[in-house]
Amino acid sequence: MRIAWRALIGETLVGRDPTYQVTRSGEERALRFIALLLILQRASYLVPTVIETGIANATYNSQLTNAVLLAVAVAWNVGLAVGVHRWGWFPRWTVGADVTLMCVLLAVSSVNHLSNEVFHNVNWASKLVWATAALVGAAVAPRWIPLVLLAPATAHLGMALVRFDAIPLSLDRLLNLLDSYFWWALIAYFMRRYLCAQGRALDQTTQRQLELNARRAAEQARFAERIAQYRTLHDTVLTTLTAIARGGLNHRTVEVRRRCATEADYVRRLIQQDASGTFNTLDARLSEVITAAESLGLRVHYLHDPLPADLPRGAVDGIADASREALNNVLTHSGTTEAWLTATWDSEVLLVRVVDRGRGFDENSVVLGFGIRSSIVERMHEAGGEATLSAMVHNGVCVDLVWPSAQISS
């Protein structure tokens, strides 16, 4: 019982942890709370009975039989408490088992009782059946409650009839007995209905608040991104156009045209990003990587699917850094100043491909350098993905970054 007590109640009643189980849903917490009350109700009947049985009890024919019945009842209820702590609520089969057990306990205990006060509180089983009535009220659909409660009532009255050839109850006491079943079931039913409804309402309010917070956070991130974009536009496109508009700058020179092309690519990416509505970390990080590569003189053609917004931070970092290294390799080794970066998202698998049409190399005769092995292959491996590289002489190099790796995704 002590274990069940601690398992079920935990830190709640001692008040050391007011946030106990706060991460669970409101409905689940309501059910757990009702379960706690139902178990406590059982404890309130069983604990005094156990104590009384331990001191002295001459109301039963066989003390041993009574002790065995009590031990069974205690064991079942302790098991029920531990199980409910694990499951969160009473599974249907436990309700059926509890009703059945109560029928057996009521019948045997009534036969074992010395006096004809088998309906009186001194017969502990007749009190414990109230807890069963409450459980039925809380855990069974309303239309089945009277039918289910009929079972213990029938067992109790039936056994009295067998033993005394009559039911030793006046009509008003009989009604009182059935009345107590009914009220316990009704109280538990309304308690569950009200608390669960409150829990669901609380969940909905919390969900709305979370969505609102997420939207605000996204708007703030978007605003910060916009500010960064305005700054970049000011430092690049606006500065270039202003210089050309003022005159004196020969816009036909190779340097100015190259700068215009790079800045046009930047604006093109902004429009694509805005049109697809896919503002997310990976997209933003890849755009940063491309902008950095373009500042070094590389032109990058960027095509992409709407990319997932919820990739793990480590994966985003790994893919972005590996892409950066792949573009650096194009600058350093390809002999061209043009690259393609394509990102697709298919069946929960991300493919980022970096391609150039440069001089390439013969895969069979060239050993991959430290940069590719360490900064691309190993980095992707650490991020949970994989990287492959293919090349053809005079037909460039293709670096595929796949996340998650085939081993993980399978």
Next chain:
Amino acid sequence: MIEVSVVDDDRMLLDGIAAWFSSVEDVVLRARARSVDELFETGSPLAEVVVLDLLLADGSDPVHNVRRLVDAGARVLVVSVVPHGEQGIDVVSAGACGYLTKDHDLAVLADAVRRAAAGDNVHSPELAFAWCRTDRPDRPHLSGQERAVLLAYASGLTLSAAARHAGIRPGTAKAYLDRVKDKYTRAGRPTYTKLDLADRVREDGLR
């Protein structure tokens, strides 16, 4: 000498492209206009290749523009500032021989014009990407190898490298791209009437 007309609503771009083509020996700019209507209003015969801006300031429908020019006997090459994949598919299905963005350099554009003039298909990574990534319900069925070649070519690989990626010969890769274009063109043919439907059946039967 290949005659080209350019339709673009940006005068500066028209001037720039005129200067551009003046440096290409085998291409001559015949006319430039800010809309398809304006091009037809000149009254002169159409050039064999028309470079058409996808989205014009007059708000005209790109597909309608392409159909008008194709019906008038021109080979149409559609260009746009930023990739508009779905509209790129539509204009090529409507009869344009290719679709590409304006960020390519002169050599790529001049090569596209030459291919268009020769009656060849003009493939571009941006159109290949749109073909293999679209999720429109009426998209034609593509085989696994067709998709592999499309994605490889869309990723910027040369045709030879794309072929190697898919494990086929370069000539076969080009045939795959042509076949995909053909599938999309057939999927995009209008069948508004029973006569259209009969035409489509007859065309398919003749292939």
